[in-house]
Amino acid sequence: MNYFSSNFKLGILGGGQLGKMLLYNTRKFDIYTSVLDASNEAPCKIACDEFHLGDLMDYDAVYNFGKQVDVLTIEIENVNIKALEALENEGVKVYPASKTLRTIQNKATQKLFYIDNHLPTAPFSRFAYTSEIKEAISHGGLTMPFVWKCAQFGYDGTGVKIVKTIDDLEGLPNVECIAENLVPFKNELAVIVARNASGNVKTYPVVEMEFHPEANQVEYVICPARIPEAVAKKAEEVALKTSEAYNHVGLLAVEMFQTQNDDILINEVAPRPHNSGHQTIEASYTSQFEQHIRAILNLPLGRTDSKVGGVMVNLVGAEGYSGDVVYENIETIMNMDGVTPHIYGKKQTRPFRKMGHVTIVNEDLAEARKIAEAVKKTIKVISK
Numbered sequence: 001m002n003y004f005s006s007n008f009k010l011g012i013l014g015g016g017q018l019g020k021m022l023l024y025n026t027r028k029f030d031i032y033t034s035v036l037d038a039s040n041e042a043p044c045k046i047a048c049d050e051f052h053l054g055d056l057m058d059y060d061a062v063y064n065f066g067k068q069v070d071v072l073t074i075e076i077e078n079v080n081i082k083a084l085e086a087l088e089n090e091g092v093k094v095y096p097a098s099k100t101l102r103t104i105q106n107k108a109t110q111k112l113f114y115i116d117n118h119l120p121t122a123p124f125s126r127f128a129y130t131s132e133i134k135e136a137i138s139h140g141g142l143t144m145p146f147v148w149k150c151a152q153f154g155y156d157g158t159g160v161k162i163v164k165t166i167d168d169l170e171g172l173p174n175v176e177c178i179a180e181n182l183v184p185f186k187n188e189l190a191v192i193v194a195r196n197a198s199g200n201v202k203t204y205p206v207v208e209m210e211f212h213p214e215a216n217q218v219e220y221v222i223c224p225a226r227i228p229e230a231v232a233k234k235a236e237e238v239a240l241k242t243s244e245a246y247n248h249v250g251l252l253a254v255e256m257f258q259t260q261n262d263d264i265l266i267n268e269v270a271p272r273p274h275n276s277g278h279q280t281i282e283a284s285y286t287s288q289f290e291q292h293i294r295a296i297l298n299l300p301l302g303r304t305d306s307k308v309g310g311v312m313v314n315l316v317g318a319e320g321y322s323g324d325v326v327y328e329n330i331e332t333i334m335n336m337d338g339v340t341p342h343i344y345g346k347k348q349t350r351p352f353r354k355m356g357h358v359t360i361v362n363e364d365l366a367e368a369r370k371i372a373e374a375v376k377k378t379i380k381v382i383s384k
Contacts, residue, residue: 001070003297005030010297011069013056015042017344017354018075018273018289021281023047025290031297036065043345059083066092073250073296074272077105078153095197095249095296096271103246104271108151108178114266117245120238121266122257124180126151130172133179137166142179151176160216183265185257189225190276191239193252194291197298202291203239204284204304206232207276209255217352220372221312222365223279231262238264246271251292253277275314275357282340282359283310309365311372315341315356315381317349323383325349327356333375338362341379355381 001008010026012019015037023044026033034050035042045051054061056076062083066072071093072084084098103113114121125142127133136142144166150159150173162182163169188211192204208225209218225232239254246252246269253274255267277288286294286302294301317325325347333339343356358375362368 001297003029003031003299006032008032008071009034009069010293011036011066011072012044012048012075013062013065013072013079014075015039015044015048015051016075017043017346017356019044020047020344021278021287021289021342022073022075022273022292024281025287025293028290029293031293034065034069036061041347046345056080063087066094071095071296073292074101077101077270077272081105093296096246096252097249100246100248100271104269106151106176107149107154107268108176110268111178111180113245114242117241119242119245119266120264122181122183124178127177127179130169130174130177133163133169133177134166136179145182147180147182148172149178149180151178183257183259185259185265186262187225187227187258188267189227189235189256189258189264190221190274191235191254191256192274192277192280192288193239193243193254194288194295194301194304195243195249195252196295196301197249200301201240201243202301202304203236204277204280204288205306206235207279209276217316217354218275218314219376220369221276221279222369223283223306223310223312224365226365227258228262231258231264234262234264238266242266242269249298250295251277251288275312278342278357279310279312279359279361280306281342282361283308308361308363309368311360311365311368313358313360313372313375314354315343315358315379317351317353317355317381319351321381321383322350323348325355326382326384328380328382329378333358333379336360336371336374338368339371339375349381349383 020043033048035044035048056079062080066087145164188209206225207223210220253270257265281287338361
């Protein structure tokens with residue numbers, strides 16, 4: 001198949017920042033792209049060849065869009081699965097496959113998948129409604145503390161809450177959910193696995209994620225993770241086994257906990273480019289975004305090792321600010337060594353909204369982490 005400078009058409013469901021960063025690479029390769037998103041302000045709009053407005057959860061919107069492309073991929077999991085199944089039956093190549101997405105979309109079925117495939121994960125209970133949890137606690141079937149997660153449509157810290165007392169359940173939506181044992185962990189790690197349709201597989205180095213305590217969002221991604229070699233090897237093995245079980249095509253980001261006794265437990269996965277791989281744009285031989293394109297088009301996979309140590313800082317909207325965005329002190333951070341800001345193109349900021357990220361590269365990882373701290377303290381995402 002000739003993908004380059006041809007009439008081949010790649011469709012992307014979702015027009016957010018992940019899509020925009022995929023488009024850096026389709027531009028580089030001159031691959032024709034068509035994007036579907038519900039917002040006219042979507043970051044992808046400026047970079048794709050065709051932009052279509054439509055709701056990703058709407059059957060007709062997704063089906064009609066998919067009929068016009070040769071290969072269909074996603075940059076967000078919340079899409080209409082039935083439409084993808086219909087498209088697959090009619091010969092459209094959909095990566096990741098609808099089957100993979102159906103399992104991953106729902107956190108309860110995702111957790112059951114790990115149990116069925118003998119993959120290590122924290123023990124959990126499944127509930128049809130949040131209201132059933134109180135009953136389970138009063139009957140002794142569930143003990144606090146635990147992590148409440150809504151089964152569907154949670155992302156970036158929404159739909160997740162640590163429940164230490166009964167009062168913490170107040171105000172949570174009454175939806176299908178899971179209550180997961182609270183794991184006392186040393187580190188949160190992630191491994192991105194790339195797999196093309198021929199079954200060739202490559203992994204990126206293990207990264208370590210530092211989280212914001214309130215927002216439950218990643219603040220720093222550190223590559224390589226500052227962990228013993230044996231633990232890194234174990235994390236990589238778990239990620240590869242998970243990838244094999246899903247038999248996915250494209251990228252699979254596997255987020256994991258490193259427990260106090262250095263066991264590895266799967267937290268959750270994302271079958272697409274992921275926040276834990278943004279540093280690959282500057283730090284790796286092949287960025288995660290280029291690798292995703294290579295994988296879904298069944299091209300040879302690129303080198304996954306790092307050229308240099310990298311730390312990624314998320315740029316999120318400052319608390320107390322909503323409206324037209326202003327990046328305060330951006331020139332100051334650009335004056336620092338090895339610092340590259342990526343601005344996603346969202347015109348409106350609000351508290352904790354992901355607006356961009358900054359990559360810091362340095363031969364010395366400790367130095368990169370220090371500069372990242374300075375970046376975090378200096379740049380502010382505020383409004384006019």
